[in-house]
Every structure is written in structure tokens, then in C-alpha cells.
Amino acid sequence: MNRLRAAFLAPAWVMMLGLMIAPLGIVCAYSILTRGAYGGVTLPWTLENYHRLLDSLYLVVLVRSFWIAGLTTVLCVILGFPLALFISRSGRRKNLYLSLVILPFWTSFLIRTYAWMFLLRDTGLINTILERLHIIHDPLPLLYNDGAVIVGLVYAYLPFMVLPLYATLERLDPLLLEAAADLGAKPWEAMLRITIPLSTPGFLAGSVLVFIPCVGAYLTPDLLGGGKTVLIGNLIQNQFTTARDWPFGSAASLVLMALVMVLLIFLIRRRGDELL
């Protein structure tokens, strides 16, 4: 029986070993090697790459990444919660609205980001309309700043917040709200004291799903930030491409992963029963 179980589990173990543990082991090894003269890695072993990350230049990038990811998560909560609430109370049309949330994400992520560039650039649609209406005379600097990056990230990750929130709200017993109303609670009181607290698992799951990819995002900051908003994802990408400093890029990747894991462990210890 044990052999049979092992045989059935073997493909999963091979997948884990080949697709997760081995690449991670390579990244760990690279992070403590020295940069080769023409890229690549070479001996000796060193911890210098981790020391370099303590430079204020890189710490600022790390803090900015966490700040932008945090702000994006908060905005996704604010924008996503009413939408999830609307969908959960839509009766037979629930599935239609859910499909409408997911449908734009069948198109390429790159196309959607370019669509925002088209809207936000100096000669883009928003500035052109505002100029034609004589509301502004010079184009507004909507693109290539932190605001544009946050807009792009919120747009990209909003469904990741809406879907877990919907799953939680859908399970909410409507009788609780009826009971609150019978006991004299105003709509906003019922919202604050019943709907929102009982939606905590959805908030937590959505926040994890939005925050983690946002911290490591590099395409959106690169295109909508125009290289002015450097996040840790861009830093890592640059190390592996233009800078050809794979050891430093590996060290930065591992530190980012460790920080996210610390945050997740903290969250699971505090609210694990609601999150898992």
C-alpha cells in the first residue's frame, strides 16, 4: 500500500523537485557566488551581494516597492468591495457579472498596459479631450509617474481582489442583515458591524493575492513609470539583463522572497484560521 502511495506521489515530487526546489537551489547558489567578468557567475563564494542590498539606494527601492504594493492593495479593497457586494446580491445575473470581471483578462497583460499608455500619455485620449474642451492648455503629466504605475497595477489586479471577496460575501447569510434591520440597525451600521467583519477572510485572501505580485511587478512600472519609478522587480530584471550581475539579482530575489514570506507567516499566525 505504501509503495503504491509512493508511486502515485512520485510525479508530484518530481515536479516539486524539478520546478521549485532545483531552480530555487540554483538561485540560492548564484546569490553567494561572484559576478563573472562577462556576465554569468564565478567563484569565490561571498556574501557581498547581500551586503550591497543594505545600501540606502536599494533600501529606498525596496521600501518604495512595499509602499506601492500596499497602496495598490488598499485601493483594490476600496474599489473591489462594493463591486463584489453588487455581484453577490445580483441574483441570477451573478455569473454574468462574474464573467464580465474576468473577461478583460483574456487579453494580453501587455495590450492592457499599452491601452493605459494610450489613454494617459501627453498626446493621449484624456489630455486631448481636456485640451479640446479648453479645460487645460498644457497636457497633464499623467504618464511616467507613481500615479500611472498605481493605476496600472490596480487595473491589473482588481479581479484578484473581487473574486475572493465575492466568494466570502456570497456565503454571507442574508438573515443576519434582516436581523440587524429588525433590531434597528441603519444600513451603514449593518455594513460596518456585520458585512465588513464577516468579509475578513475575503479581504485577507484578496490582499495576499494582490500584494505579492505587486511587490515583484516589473512590467507595469517599466511601461507606465517610464523607468522613473524603479521597483524591486525592475532592479532584479536589470541585474539579469543590462547589468549582467546575476549574483546580485539572485540575492535581491531571495531577500524579496524572504520578506514576503515573513509577512505571510505573520499574517497566518495572526489570522491563519480566516485566511486558510
Add this chain to the structure above:
Amino acid sequence: MSGTGRDGFRRWLSFYAAGAFALLYLPLLILSAFSFKSSKFTV
């Protein structure tokens, strides 16, 4: 929850959802609309 309050809230939620769906679809709709003609708007 009073009937009027509930209806008002539902109406607000509907408007909000319409705005949210517009946010989700507007960039793609505009991009696809402009893909059919030559335009001075470029990315």
C-alpha cells in the same frame, strides 16, 4: 433596513458597479475602436 434606504443603497451599488465595469472595459474598448482607423493618437 428601511425599504427606501435599501433601495437607495442598491441603486448606489448599481451605479458603482457600472463605473467599475467601465473602468475595466474602457481602455480595451477605446483601443479596439481606434485600431480600425489611422489616428494621430499613438502609444
